[in-house]
Amino acid sequence: MASEVLGPGPWAPRTVPSPGGSPVERFRLVSFERRLADVGVSELERTVAEISPESLEGWFAKDPSLREIALLRTCQRVVVLALTDGPEADLRLSGRLGLAGRWAQRTDAEAVGHLFRITAGLDSRAPGEREIRDQVRATASGVRSRHPQALVRSLLLRAADTAATLGDHGVGSVSDLAVDWLLPRLSSREAGVLVIGAGIVGRRAAEKLAGHAQVTILYRHRPPDATWTAQWNVRARPSAELIEAVRGAEAVIAAAKTTGRVLGAPDLPPLPRSGPRWFVDLGLPRNIDPEIGRRAGCELVDLDGLPRGEIPPELRAEMERIVESAAAVESRELAGASAEPWISELRRWAESIRREEWEQATAHAGAVSDSARLAYERLSERLVRRLLSGPTRELRALPPGSELDLWRRRVVELLQGSDVGP
Helix, strand or coil, X not given: CCCCCCCCCCCCCCCEECCCCCEECCCEEEEEEEEHHHHHHHHHHHHHHHCCHHHHHHHHHHCCCEEEEEEEECCCXXXXXXXXXXXXXXXXXXXXXXXXXXCEEEEHHHHHHHHHHHHCCCCCCCCCCCHHHHHHHHHHHCCEECCCCCHHHHHHHHHHXXXXXXXXXXXXXXXXXXXXXXXXXXXXXXXXXXXXXXXXXXXXXXHHHECCEEEEEEECCCCCXXXXXXXXXXXXXXXXXXXXXXXXXXEEEECCCCCCCCECHHHCCCCXXXXXXXXXXXXXXXXECHHHHHCCCEEEECCCCCCCCCCCHHHHHHHHHHHHHHHHHHHHHHHHHHCHHHHHHHHHHHHHHHHHHHHHHHHCCXXXXXXXXHHHHXXXXXXXXXXXXXXXXXXXXXXXXXXXXXXXXXXXXXXXCCCXXX
């Protein structure tokens, strides 16, 4: 299904005029997403190259209306998540991304719910994929923020915590899909399989292959723990030995974190035997030159070609129930926190009234001691805080929808000159 640019969510903000005449917007959460299922691996690979943490850093530094911004990249999607001052900031951000209908846009509650689904692996080729939780946590540590509460960072961490409560239900990993695709094609239990990359995905593939093939794992900087290699009967080799390791393998699974190709067509040695050689590329950007798949005797499958994993409908329904419930709680909390600019403006308006009335009263009060003057001023401050505390608490607790809109309309009327206005 083609990617669709969605309209504004149910929390589309309304402008509230401040006493000084300038508009005040409620903060809003916006996400822009490109995913493998919509655009294919080649287009997603180009997106990864174009949208980098460095580019987001530059946008954030130049645009104060971006309160927070984060970049989530998995093997199946690129997501830009931001807390903004309002729709105009969203438009500027979408312009920088060069959207032109090519990204899916979501706001507020819809963006929260989708992030929680992504993190739980419910929108993954491998339902319940566990690696995404770690990727979301890593994204949280890289959030750029000028908001005192770091709302996006908290949102990402809570999404990861919710996904962790699901345990190991589901398919588990794209590496599981890769091994399931590969095993029926291997000639025997003596077949050599090379796993390129000793990260989470690579190690998971090696574990699942244990007992079904002779597994070698290739590492770049540091070898896997010796206890782990002994437990799973895996041989570890440094990346400098890539060509030699490929020569002795019947199949290759590539899952390295890199910005370029790990195995190019010129690197592939002549086939030492008759029959096909299998290649599975789990990298984004891709680790293996697609030209290898066009060679006689070779078959290459990448993320685009792997079959989707399936889980029982009742299990998916339970996972979705848990995730939707947690996302709803987070959406309500975000609604309250994102209304802070409006609440602050309401307090400034009330304080301006208090100061005006105080100055008029003291001008006609005659001689008053300093201690009495201080006591009266503190009394007036407490009265304002007490009067606003209930409405403020209720406004923060309001869910999206008509009730919140009604509150906004009433406050707009108040600020625009009701009988009790300034």
